[in-house]
Amino acid sequence: MQLSERVQKLTPSSTLAITAKANELKASGQPVIGLAAGEPDFNTPDNIIQAAFRAVEEGKTKYTPAGGLPKLKQAIQGKLERDGLNYDVSEIMVASGAKHALYNLFQSILDEGDEVIIPIPYWVSYPEQVKLAGGKPVYVGTDESTAFKVTPDKLNSVMTDKTKALILNTPSNPTGSLYTKEELKAVADWAVRHNIVVVSDEIYETLVYDGEHISIASLGEAIKALTVIINGVSKSHSMTGWRIGYAAGDRQLIKAMTDLSSHSTSNPTTPSQWAAIEAYDGDQTFLQEMNATFKSRLETIYPLLMEIPGIECIKPQGAFYLYPNVKETVKLCGLDSADAFVEKLLEESLVAVVPGSSFGSPDNIRMSYATDLDSMTEAISRIKKFVTDRM
Numbered sequence: 001m002q003l004s005e006r007v008q009k010l011t012p013s014s015t016l017a018i019t020a021k022a023n024e025l026k027a028s029g030q031p032v033i034g035l036a037a038g039e040p041d042f043n044t045p046d047n048i049i050q051a052a053f054r055a056v057e058e059g060k061t062k063y064t065p066a067g068g069l070p071k072l073k074q075a076i077q078g079k080l081e082r083d084g085l086n087y088d089v090s091e092i093m094v095a096s097g098a099k100h101a102l103y104n105l106f107q108s109i110l111d112e113g114d115e116v117i118i119p120i121p122y123w124v125s126y127p128e129q130v131k132l133a134g135g136k137p138v139y140v141g142t143d144e145s146t147a148f149k150v151t152p153d154k155l156n157s158v159m160t161d162k163t164k165a166l167i168l169n170t171p172s173n174p175t176g177s178l179y180t181k182e183e184l185k186a187v188a189d190w191a192v193r194h195n196i197v198v199v200s201d202e203i204y205e206t207l208v209y210d211g212e213h214i215s216i217a218s219l220g221e222a223i224k225a226l227t228v229i230i231n232g233v234s235k236s237h238s239m240t241g242w243r244i245g246y247a248a249g250d251r252q253l254i255k256a257m258t259d260l261s262s263h264s265t266s267n268p269t270t271p272s273q274w275a276a277i278e279a280y281d282g283d284q285t286f287l288q289e290m291n292a293t294f295k296s297r298l299e300t301i302y303p304l305l306m307e308i309p310g311i312e313c314i315k316p317q318g319a320f321y322l323y324p325n326v327k328e329t330v331k332l333c334g335l336d337s338a339d340a341f342v343e344k345l346l347e348e349s350l351v352a353v354v355p356g357s358s359f360g361s362p363d364n365i366r367m368s369y370a371t372d373l374d375s376m377t378e379a380i381s382r383i384k385k386f387v388t389d390r391m
């Protein structure tokens, strides 16, 4: 079968290869520790599950409007308002996950050849979604020296007259970096000056351990008009499989994104929408509990990680990933790349991590701490032994 050029241009994620190999080893009975997960290791809170049960029992199992139940949009509006952000319900659309909201967004703003600035390291789906919409990903490098954050100077170095949008992900997957208000203000001024759309992916907003999450859209009317907030319940309420995300932004854009859904996915799953209403309107204590657990894991494992020879790692301020630079460690092991390090680590020490090459920075590896502390400490001690045995 001749496939379209569009899908042929997709880059398969190297994460999949490592996950497949880890699963293979696990299936053969090997005690593999997986640190590749991109989802919280918590159950969805019971009040949310009960809300979904109730919805199904009450027959709320039919189509809803493509852009989501009015009651859910109101719940999202209320959540945004609690955060000091005022949006009309016509400026909010519900999607089948944040990923779907992003997909519709790029399809709705990009024409052939339009450029989107993507800071490296990036979440794997950004470049692929931009390409699928006919856009061109333009990368801007960041590293540990600036805690992986971009500045107007860096943005100017890659901006052209085709630049349409910038993707900002704070707190970040994979680095755990968090932009401060001042840093966001500088980016906001730049975006307003050059009329650039800011795609503000805030999916990890509730998982901040040091500092405060600030939405760039809160920094004034001019930047709010250019910003599209992307968020959802996947990470905040441990609801990755329920597939509910949303976009908030310009009314016309939100309508276009909703029209796209109406011809592709129709509405996000109806019982999941009722569950998400409970997530936003119900008891929020779960958020603090999960946050406290991740924070205490981070405090325990970060110092252990730093004991591994050659490791350089900024202390993450949010999300649930560590993103160490292993360039020196790889050398000490006599290996020639972090990709090789990841492969050997899995084969010989049975620890699965994600190579930084998946995120555009091949000297790093990503380790998720969305796993229990015992597994995490055992994994780090295996990595340390793997390295010291080779030195």
Ligand code: PLP
Pocket: 038, 096, 097, 098, 099, 100, 123, 169, 172, 173, 201, 203, 232, 233, 234, 235, 240, 244, 245
């Ligand atoms: N944005 C980032 C940065 C993510 O890490 C993820 C999930 O891994 C998503 C968006 C997608 O979230 P959802 O599960 O709501 O589609």
